[in-house]
Amino acid sequence: MPAPLLLKRDWQRDHVYLVQFPRAGCIPSLSMFALKLETWLRMTKISYSNISNEFTKFSSKKQIPFIELNGRQIPDSNYCIEHLARVFKIDLEERLNPIEKAQARAFTCLLEESIRWIILYNRGKNNKFLATEEGLIKHYRGAKKTFFQYVFVEQLRKKIWKLCYWQGIGRHTIDEVENIAKKDLTALSVFLGDKQYFFGSTPTTLDAIAFGNLAQLFYTPMDSEVLRKYMEENTPNLVSYIQQMREMYWKDWDEACQTLSLNTQNDTLICSDVKR
Numbered sequence: 001m002p003a004p005l006l007l008k009r010d011w012q013r014d015h016v017y018l019v020q021f022p023r024a025g026c027i028p029s030l031s032m033f034a035l036k037l038e039t040w041l042r043m044t045k046i047s048y049s050n051i052s053n054e055f056t057k058f059s060s061k062k063q064i065p066f067i068e069l070n071g072r073q074i075p076d077s078n079y080c081i082e083h084l085a086r087v088f089k090i091d092l093e094e095r096l097n098p099i100e101k102a103q104a105r106a107f108t109c110l111l112e113e114s115i116r117w118i119i120l121y122n123r124g125k126n127n128k129f130l131a132t133e134e135g136l137i138k139h140y141r142g143a144k145k146t147f148f149q150y151v152f153v154e155q156l157r158k159k160i161w162k163l164c165y166w167q168g169i170g171r172h173t174i175d176e177v178e179n180i181a182k183k184d185l186t187a188l189s190v191f192l193g194d195k196q197y198f199f200g201s202t203p204t205t206l207d208a209i210a211f212g213n214l215a216q217l218f219y220t221p222m223d224s225e226v227l228r229k230y231m232e233e234n235t236p237n238l239v240s241y242i243q244q245m246r247e248m249y250w251k252d253w254d255e256a257c258q259t260l261s262l263n264t265q266n267d268t269l270i271c272s273d274v275k276r
Helices: 030-043 077-087 100-123 140-167 174-192 203-217 226-233 236-249 253-259
Strands: 017-018 048-052 066-069 072-075
Touching: 017 072, 030 077, 030 203, 066 077, 066 253, 072 077, 072 140, 072 203, 072 253, 077 174, 100 140, 140 226, 174 203, 203 226, 203 236, 226 236, 226 253
Parallel strands: 017 048
Antiparallel strands: 017 066, 066 072
């Protein structure tokens, strides 16, 4: 199979080019995987630049996000992290013992195979916010804006709902799905406890994964406010955790959402204890 064409032809060595969706008005990325990967890059202080996929460019696996590094495309956020960790000799899980690594794997699956689908279920039920300033509407003008508002958003909703149905979660009622989410959130809350990060005072990849997913629940409009209220009332440590992660790694959050620029920067030196 021929190598995929690079979007960045004049690349710099050891500089990561992160290809992702354009910014949204309520969150820097509506993709939990892109938010995870960009947060991980900020945690590790790897030099990177964003490239918009302009809603049309995808990886060789037809996924977003993906990265380009040293003239090579790497698809899938998890493989991106594995590749970057290997190239830059970074191991955020180095200090974890085997039991903790097993816990990290289990909670990764909870977030990416349960919470993720709960988010998509809600967007498959109602994604009208995409056609507002909280969503993506400011990227469009004229006839393209009209098409996006009245045609594309509904087409996307139906596509998401079809995915949810065939995955299985789409066969459940909203109450059943929210009950699943409450159990997941409670498990995460109990495991986090009063720790700064999921495994203590130093962040790991699980923290990037958790933030990428939990921020979607907390900051993006859902079909109902049940889960956000549940988090505020029953898992306040998760809310504090999300806010702390945002403050630590996304000081430019408001700027990114207001300007929709992919070129804003977090202005704080972070994670100085990461081994490189």
